[in-house]
Amino acid sequence: MQKKFRLHPGCSSLSLTHLCFADDLMVFVEGSKESVEGALAVFDEFAVWSGLKISIEKSTIYMAGVAVEEKARIKRNFPLAEGTLPVRYLGLPLMTQVMRRPDYQPLVEKIRCKMNTWTSRCLSYAGRMQLIKAVIMSIVNFWSAAFRLPSQCMKEVEQLRL
Structure with a gap:
């Protein structure tokens, strides 16, 4: 064997x-x-x-x-x-080439969905910022551990945070 x-x-x-x-x-x-x-x-x-x-x-x-x-x-x-x-493993796409917009779009959409649910819950600005730090950045860090995220992806995530 x-x-x-x-x-x-x-x-x-x-x-x-x-x-x-x-x-x-x-x-x-x-x-x-x-x-x-x-x-x-x-x-x-x-x-x-x-x-x-x-x-x-x-x-x-x-x-x-x-x-x-x-x-x-x-x-x-x-x-x-x-x-x-391509296939997803543990929620991440497995790929061998440089990541393009369609590849990181699920990350942006996941963040957008989370942000939309928080906005509708009447959270204070401080409460939203705390959720962004705790949840959104952990999602981004999870993806960043596997990939070098393109600068355009990071810009889109930053725009969602505002």
Whole structure:
């Protein structure tokens, strides 16, 4: 089982093979039938030792940069639903390119919705400012921990705060 996982060449500088949070796991494998087979074998071994089994029915496979023939081969051999990219993980979009306006728009909309509900609650200016500091900035910080937010995004967030 030790040779089943290794670093993806594009992720070797990050030493990234998987992302895991609570009951959510994202595993990155080479785009081949054999690598998917290896990952599923590791999951089966994990189930034997821990008693925790991966729910294949709730699992999704994303295949970027995989040849059409290999995709068909993988889909024929494994009962995994195929997802489309881009995908969201823990509320954030997973992306490899520079963030553009459509990518950060969900952040701006989430903030706008929160601000609108606070405005309708007859909060004092000080109360609104406290909520902005505590809630809005924590949302922005969460996104900033994962991405370098474009300056235009930050300008839009600042305009909402006024």
